Amino acid sequence: MAIEVRVPTILRSYTGGSKVVEGSGDTLSALIDDLDSKHSGFKGRLITPEGGLHRFVNIYINDEDVRFLGALDAKLSDGDSVTILPAVAGGALGFAAAAALLRK
């Protein structure tokens, strides 16, 4: 059960610099556990201590946001592609963050 996982630049320190890694699991949760067993510390960057998906982490299964597919319980099948991305505001990116800071 091979699932291709695309890793963003900021998490590649956990994957030895690899952009794409392989994992297995029939749910997203199982996949993340599997990845953590191979790349120690990986899970801690994606999942909060309370066990939910980190607010600023977006994960997509075949380009669809897992938060609308059952989040960590989202089902995976052989050949699926998983993409992890940091949350940024569309076309605005850092400018949104800048604006948020300015408001305070």
Next chain:
Amino acid sequence: MARFESLLDACGGTPPVGLPRLSPAVDEGAPPVRLWAKLEDRNPTGSIKDRPALFMVREAEESGHLRPGDTILEPTSGNTGIALAMVAKLRGYRLVCVMPENVSAERVQLLRMYGAEIIFSPAAGGSNQAVATAKQIAAEHPDWKMLFQYGNPANARAHYETTGPELLHDLPTITHFVAGLGTTGTLMGTGRFLKEKVDGIQIIAAEPRYGELVYGLRNIDEGYVPELYDPTVLDRRFSVGTRDAVLRTRQLVEVEGIFAGFSSGAILHAALAVALEAVREGRRADVAFVVADGGWKYLSTGAYGGTLNDAEEALDGQLWA
């Protein structure tokens, strides 16, 4: 045909246009599945952002946040700045835009033409640099006003009061609404309105997925989710890469004659995905999607011609939505 007192009054009222060739074919006797493009490039400055720009300025005037002669400071990568520049000009404000230097040349020229002043933030510095630049400017000019489109309820309200009602009026059989996800204003406002009025409607987000260079975060905690965003309004959210966005943008103009910017291609990609699902499941669907702006501002990227690989490369590191 209506006439308008001024350009500001001519905002909105954009046509939904059917896509008879790009809509997926269904078997004979099967329920129809149709795609409808809401042509937001038909707004006064050529993008959907005229709606929130006008609503945000009006709201700020009514609340006393903006007074005649004020300077507005807006961090923007393009269309909001252009829309605000026009509104500011007609309502008597000065506009200063902070934008990354890796936006297209046309956007910069348009902003200057409408009278906006521009401060560039280095593209290479990513969000850290943007934060630093904006903080510095705000500290130097405490009297400048920010409208803050990411957290300004008037942004979403513009769509709740105009985009949503227009769609329901023009396409009462609507089953899906698909739009781009940036400030989230379009999806939040239009989505809330349609969910109140149309049983079972699906609200779908198409989020641009840029080249790696664009995600200039040092760590996850520097991420940002706009204050306006309420995930309960959405049913699904797609991430659309540069290649798919370019492919669909080209199909729009080649097959249906609609010359749009690349964010609209990304939105069409998600719209087609849900339309094809409806076909497979044998369900009727009227999928309305947003054409956020025309392609004019992106011609200099060269991404309308050549191979898809060339286009992908040309847009790498650029904010195309």
